[in-house]
Amino acid sequence: DVKVTQSSRYLVKRTGEKVFLECVQDMDHENMFWYRQDPGLGLRLIYFSYDVKMKEKGDIPEGYSVSREKKERFSLILESASTNQTSMYLCASSSNRDYAPGELFFGEGSRLTVL
Amino acid sequence: QKEVEQNSGPLSVPEGAIASLNCTYSDRGSQSFFWYRQYSGKSPELIMSIYSNGDKEDGRFTAQLNKASQYVSLLIRDSQPSDSATYLCAVNRGAGNNRKLIWGLGTSLAVNP
Numbered sequence: 001d002v003k004v005t006q007s008s009r010y011l012v013k014r015t016g017e018k019v020f021l022e023c024v025q026d027m028d029h030e031n032m033f034w035y036r037q038d039p040g041l042g043l044r045l046i047y048f049s050y051d052v053k054m055k056e057k058g059d060i061p062e063g064y065s066v067s068r069e070k071k072e073r074f075s076l077i078l079e080s081a082s083t084n085q086t087s088m089y090l091c092a093s094s095s096n097r098d099y100a101p102g103e104l105f106f107g108e109g110s111r112l113t114v115l
Numbered sequence: 116q117k118e119v120e121q122n123s124g125p126l127s128v129p130e131g132a133i134a135s136l137n138c139t140y141s142d143r144g145s146q147s148f149f150w151y152r153q154y155s156g157k158s159p160e161l162i163m164s165i166y167s168n169g170d171k172e173d174g175r176f177t178a179q180l181n182k183a184s185q186y187v188s189l190l191i192r193d194s195q196p197s198d199s200a201t202y203l204c205a206v207n208r209g210a211g212n213n214r215k216l217i218w219g220l221g222t223s224l225a226v227n228p
Contacts, residue, residue, distance in 0.1 A: 042220040043159075043203070050212060090158055102147050102207040102216050106158035 003027075006091050006107035013114050019078040021110050023091030031094045031101055032074035034058075034066060036087040037109075043090070049074055050096075081114045088112075116141060119206050121219035129227050134191040136222050138204030141185070147207040148180055148187045153221065154200045163189060194226045 007022035025032065034046040035058075045058030047066040055066050063085060067075045074093075078085055088111050092104040120139050128134045136150075147166050151159040165171045165178040165187065177190040187206075191198055204219040 040220075043218045045216075101214055102149050102205060103161055103164055104151075104159070104216070106160070109158045 004091055004093055004105050004107040006089075006110050008110050009108060011110060011112045013081050013112065015082060015114060017081050017114075019081050019112065021076040021078075021089055021091075021112070023074045023076070023107055024072050025074075025093040025105070026072065027093060027095070027105065028071070029093035029105075030071070030096045032068065033092045033094075033104065034064075034074065034076045035090045035092065036060070037090055038087050046076065046089075078112075081112075083114050086112060086114045117219075118142060118208070118217045119204055119219040121202075121204050121222045123220060124223035125225050126222055127225045127227060128194050130194060130196060132194050132226075134194045134198065134224055134226070136189040136191075136202050136204075136224065137186060138188065138206075138219055139186045140204075140206045140217070142206070142208045142217075143182075143185065145182075145206045145208050146210070148178070149205040149207075149216075150176075150178060150187075150189045151203040151205060152200045153203060159203055191224075194224075196226050196228050199224060199226050 004025045033048045035043045044060050049055045049068045052071050065077045090109050091107040094104050118141050150163040152162050153159040163178040165180045171178045175192045179188045201221040201223050203221045206217050
């Protein structure tokens with residue numbers, strides 16, 4: 001069964017802490033994405049990567065960074081967590097085959113609360 | 116004007132009825148279109164993709180695309196309470212490394228037993 005696995009389902013952190021969210025996919029997908037989802041704001045793209053070592057800013061990259069050292073792993077880093085980063089974080093992956101780039105497979109999500 | 120627009124709902128239908136969900140988009144050059152289902156507290160799950168004008172059927176689901184009118188719709192036949200969820204429309208804009216998936220805010224569907 002194809003899978004995108006996010007390391008933590010629920011996290012509670014304090015303001016100013018460094019936070020790591022890990023995502024691993026087992027589908028040999030080229031593309032990986034980090035979104036956050038907030039009520040009324042929908043899915044917003046933070047960062048994405050179309051290849052190993054490659055990363056591109058999405059719509060809301062401020063306060064975040066990413067790392068993709070291996071094809072299957074895409075990490076999201078909050079350098080200094082703030083309360084406005086309390087959210088559901090969703091990792092997704094997709095293939096470059098045909099139209100497949102829009103066919104995203106999502107992980108279960110990581111709900112982050114920053115106090 | 117949002118790039119991808121959906122009625123937020125909630126859309127309420129009785130069990131067994133047809134649920135019709137609509138989505139309009141602004142970029143005439145968009146090539147591929149997707150419907151995702153998201154249950155409360157869960158992550159989105161792809162249920163339909165459509166790439167050419169017309170209808171595409173998969174079980175109880177039919178996606179309809181009209182590029183001239185810039186809308187894509189999802190019909191759910193014989194709606195079941197288990198279909199109660201938020202349905203997200205997504206549109207792929209651009210091509211190659213300039214492509215971008217644009218999301219609607221979703222339509223909430225409630226199927227009443």
